[in-house]
Amino acid sequence: xxxxxGQNPKLEIKNGMYTFRYxxxxxxxxxxxxxxxxIGSKKQMTKSEAKxxxxxxxxxxxxxxxxARIPSVMTFAQTVKYxxxxxxxxxxxxxxxGVADSHIRMHLEADWNDVPxxxxxxxxxxxxxxxxxxxxxxxxxxxxxxxxxxxxxxCASKDKKPPFSQEGxxxxxxxxxxxxxxxRQAVSFSWSDAKRIARAVKKLDGLDDSRxxxxxxxxxxxxxxxxxxxxxxxxx
Numbered sequence: 001x002x003x004x005x006g007q008n009p010k011l012e013i014k015n016g017m018y019t020f021r022y023x024x025x026x027x028x029x030x031x032x033x034x035x036x037x038x039i040g041s042k043k044q045m046t047k048s049e050a051k052x053x054x055x056x057x058x059x060x061x062x063x064x065x066x067x068a069r070i071p072s073v074m075t076f077a078q079t080v081k082y083x084x085x086x087x088x089x090x091x092x093x094x095x096x097x098g099v100a101d102s103h104i105r106m107h108l109e110a111d112w113n114d115v116p117x118x119x120x121x122x123x124x125x126x127x128x129x130x131x132x133x134x135x136x137x138x139x140x141x142x143x144x145x146x147x148x149x150x151x152x153x154x155c156a157s158k159d160k161k162p163p164f165s166q167e168g169x170x171x172x173x174x175x176x177x178x179x180x181x182x183x184r185q186a187v188s189f190s191w192s193d194a195k196r197i198a199r200a201v202k203k204l205d206g207l208d209d210s211r212x213x214x215x216x217x218x219x220x221x222x223x224x225x226x227x228x229x230x231x232x233x234x235x236x
Contacts, residue, residue, distance in 0.1 A: 006064045011050055011153055016042050018050040022063065076120065077113040079156040080104055087155040103148040107132065117153065122168040129169065 007100040018039040023032040038047075039053050058064055083104075088097045111128060112120070129142050143166060150162035157163075 007058065009054060009058075011039075011047065011054060012025045013042060018042055018045065018047075018053075020054050022058070074156065075111070075113065076115050076117065076153075077150050079117060080109065080113070082156045083152045091155075100148045100151070101143045104152070106196065107137075107145045108149055108152075112149075117157075120153065120163050122164040125164050126168075126170045139171060139179055143169075 007022050009022045012019050012021070014036075018041075019036055020039065021034055021036045024035045025032050037057065039050050045053075084101070086102070092100070111131070116123075125146065129146075132142055132145075133139075144165060146169075150164070150166075154160050154162045
């Protein structure tokens with residue numbers, strides 16, 4: 001019996017009960033699983049009624065419909081393998097992949113490796129983020145790790161779309177507000193501004209502190225690379 005060809009299960013009698021068997025596709029499993037369904041007691045319904053209920057069951061489950069969605073047999077571990085061996089070498093810079101791979105190794109593989117892709121949705125993700133919050137992982141780090149997870153899942157999917165959106169993350173209002181405050185407090189520069197600052201800082205290498213003050217550079221800039229710790233480019 002194959003759902004792809006159309007299943008037509010036969011009525012059976014087992015221990016005085018009408019039953020039938022059909023094959024079901026399961027997420028993350030290549031081979032279909034045979035399932036036995038019990039319709040009811042032989043004493044309480046006719047054979048014709050039992051057959052009608054089989055047909056009703058198959059229609060309600062959409063087992064034989066052309067639109068029935070066959071679950072993905074892939075697990076998260078398989079998408080990671082594709083990401084590392086095929087996608088990343090072609091599409092990412094080494095530094096970008098290095099950061100992403102650390103996210104995978106430190107935060108994702110232990111929890112998600114054996115999970116079928118079809119089971120990864122916003123509800124499962126929200127359960128996971130609260131586990132990470134209990135481990136004192138910051139919201140910023142969590143969101144960055146989830147961006148990596150979305151890229152890993154989308155690069156191996158047919159439609160190239162992640163199965164969840166970060167808009168559905170269950171972040172408390174107080175934490176959302178705190179992140180907005182921290183974002184606004186960060187210094188924001190356009191790319192052209194950043195390049196001008198970089199050139200100005202480079203020129204400081206040949207000046208002593210007194211002359212740096214004459215040109216109006218704040219102490220944070222006078223201390224060289226310390227300024228870059230607070231710089232956030234527009235668009236990030």
